[in-house]
Amino acid sequence: MTTIGELGEDAILALFVPRLPESDATLLGPGDDAAVLSIDGDLVVSSDVLIEGRHFRTDWSTAADIGWRAAMQNLVDIDAMGAVPTALQVTLAAPSDTEVDWVLGFADGLREACEPHGVGVVGGDLSGASEIAISVTVLGETHGLEVVTRGAAAPGDVVAVSGPLGAAVAGFALLTAGVGLDLDAVDLFRRPRPVIGAGLEAALRGATAMMDVSDGLLRDASRIARASDVGIEIESAAVPVHPAAQEAADALGVDPLPWALTGGEDHCLLATFPSGTLLPDGWTVVGDVVDGYQGIRVDGAVPEALGWDHFGA
Amino acid sequence: MTTIGELGEDAILALFVPRLPESDATLLGPGDDAAVLSIDGDLVVSSDVLIEGRHFRTDWSTAADIGWRAAMQNLVDIDAMGAVPTALQVTLAAPSDTEVDWVLGFADGLREACEPHGVGVVGGDLSGASEIAISVTVLGETHGLEVVTRGAAAPGDVVAVSGPLGAAVAGFALLTAGVGLDLDAVDLFRRPRPVIGAGLEAALRGATAMMDVSDGLLRDASRIARASDVGIEIESAAVPVHPAAQEAADALGVDPLPWALTGGEDHCLLATFPSGTLLPDGWTVVGDVVDGYQGIRVDGAVPEALGWDHFGA
Structure with a gap:
């Protein structure tokens, strides 16, 4: 099995990026300094970090499971505001002896979670690390509706x-x-x-x-x-x-x-x-x-x- | 010195969040499931990850230096598109024996880099980890201008x-x-x-x-x-x-x-x-x-x- 340390960043990205889900809102996707998105209404944004051994175990979950969970727990943060998720940014840091197949499986899990909702993965970053660290930022849009915060529950509700x-x-x-x-x-x-x-x-x-x-x-x-x-x-x-x-x-x-x-x-x-x-x-x-x-x-x-x-x- | 493991997540956030820079574009800042921002034009977004021992050394750089660099290398990604940075999302994973002062110094560095540019830190996530892993997502806006990509250099330029x-x-x-x-x-x-x-x-x-x-x-x-x-x-x-x-x-x-x-x-x-x-x-x-x-x-x-x-x- 080939590891990510053997393959190198550019070659990994060439395999990884095509497996990512796309979104209609994407004007410019992965590969430049930044991605560009069309947002209808206000922007809603949230982030979560997942650390190997704390938020997941690679012997309990496949890479695709972990990608799924990383995406889903972020999508729901936008839904929880009464807004509509549009895109994810994903950073992945992993040991150099991680198998390339694991990284590609992670991309598959992101896609499986996002694609039914029309959500794209528009960018991110890859790095070496001594444990797997995933950070996902989800972007959503309000379509002109008011968001629902945590702060307006009222007695009698x-x-x-x-x-x-x-x-x-x-x-x-x-x-x-x-x-x-x-x-x-x-x-x-x-x-x-x-x-x-x-x-x-x-x-x-x-x-x-x-x-x-x-x-x-x-x-x-x-x-x-x-x-x-x-x-x-x-x-x-x-x-x-x-x-x-x-x-x-x-x-x-x-x-x-x-x-x-x-x-x-x-x-x-x-x-x-x-x-x-x-x-x-x-x-x-x-x-x-x-x-x-x-x-x-x-x-x-x-x-x-x-x-x-x-x-x- | 108090460590983050001793203090706990909610108490750390109560100290951390007030040190973060604010932005005029912020409609709802940290503390809810997501932040809400007003975006003028299209959204421009980029992410970078910084791992202890690879992108920084804590004996070479203070926490504030690391926060500064994490912010600045992201702000410049938006500038490099010809767009204007508006806000950061920041996730920080760190060992439980990390001193609270280190985490607060990191917030200070983010603020020092962002505040002159009117950029806020609007959200993120904190987690334990066995090494420090930082992920920053920067959000910017085009104000109706065309972005400048990597893809349109022409012979003769x-x-x-x-x-x-x-x-x-x-x-x-x-x-x-x-x-x-x-x-x-x-x-x-x-x-x-x-x-x-x-x-x-x-x-x-x-x-x-x-x-x-x-x-x-x-x-x-x-x-x-x-x-x-x-x-x-x-x-x-x-x-x-x-x-x-x-x-x-x-x-x-x-x-x-x-x-x-x-x-x-x-x-x-x-x-x-x-x-x-x-x-x-x-x-x-x-x-x-x-x-x-x-x-x-x-x-x-x-x-x-x-x-x-x-x-x-």
Whole structure:
């Protein structure tokens, strides 16, 4: 197998770039000092970094899985604003003994995630490194609509999620335990499948605050509570547990509810809506926005742990 | 000293974000799922990755120097299109024992480089890692002007650079040798000082192709030659050697011309102009665009080595 150190940057790019998805918004794609895009309305932009051994393991996920996940968790950040994703910039740093096929598989995963949404990869950078480090910046456009931030949830609103939770972390638990590796949760850990466009639909229905659940429902709900200066009451019995999480929990003999409450990386959306709003298909009410305190309570009590800290031990 | 692992992500962001530069184009800054920017004309976007031990050494450069360089090499990519930089997205991955002060110094360097140009840092991501990995995506706007690519140099054009070359690699040579550490080249290695706006001015004067010199004059000229399907003749005696490179060469007893020909990271601009164009102040003609072959020649001969490969041994 040829490594990227043997092949060299220009030759890798000559193989890599043609595998990337293209976008109608692209006026000038990869290969120059910068790419040029047509943007309708305001620009919406977000970035995520993925580090080998922290955000992914190359023995648990293929390169294409990792490319898929890197793209999808960024696309959903734009959707979570009620905007439309247009393009990605991707930087990849990898050890010189990384196989060229791995890098090309990574490009394939980016394409598989982006192409159905008309999103292109318009540029980026490649470098050597001693561990794989991926950074994705996603660009989107508002088409003249107002974005939905985290900061405008109001007492009286309902709190809802766009789909069932806990599948990705359940898959992580199965991989860690080395059991049930053929269960759906493992696939959903490798390739989360949020519905891109759910955020735009929620925005059009009048969502007052919105974000994607990347660090767990409780931690992310606490962020909306802080940004909006409100209290959020979560009713744990109302939180929809993903069937794949239930299946994994059965295999491991555990309760899946903690996964649904604190597991991230399903990338469903969490939003608040004025009471009485007819929610879009697939959404489930899980609580209420209240006044009187700032923060979250679960079944009336302050939860002991919220979720994941990216620098934690 | 407190480390980032001790402090945790949210507390670091509470210190980090207020140190970042702001931009008038920012409609929504850091802290939500995405930032929102107003863009005039088309969007211009580019990314660079910087890896500890490859693109910088923490014993050679302060955190602020590294932040400065990460910002500046991106700003110049937008300038090299003849566009105007507006904002940066920055991801930073670092070991958990990195001092918080280092991370805050990095933010200071970003601000020092961006603020004079009205460029904001509007978002990004922080993560743990086993080595420091920085990825910067720069966003710019065309204000309705045509961008200048690498692909439209034409036989008969002159080839010019926006300033003297070789200072950054001369500083690298001094640091490697451990001598002359008080010379200007060392400072210019740590903080390259391209003139942001030189590219827009060149575009307005009719530059036909343009890029910034990041991997060395010869390698980057060969990229314009390939993209434009032309030959480029460089006259080595015409290449302006930076006074700081000359000073460093004197200290080391070497010839500075190879630095000016193959050293990158000064981030001056390389552009082609129709013959007879009155060049902007500071530009020097270093050669001609010709037909009859595709590639570059230096003093009439094919050069043996072009410069730097990011995956090379």
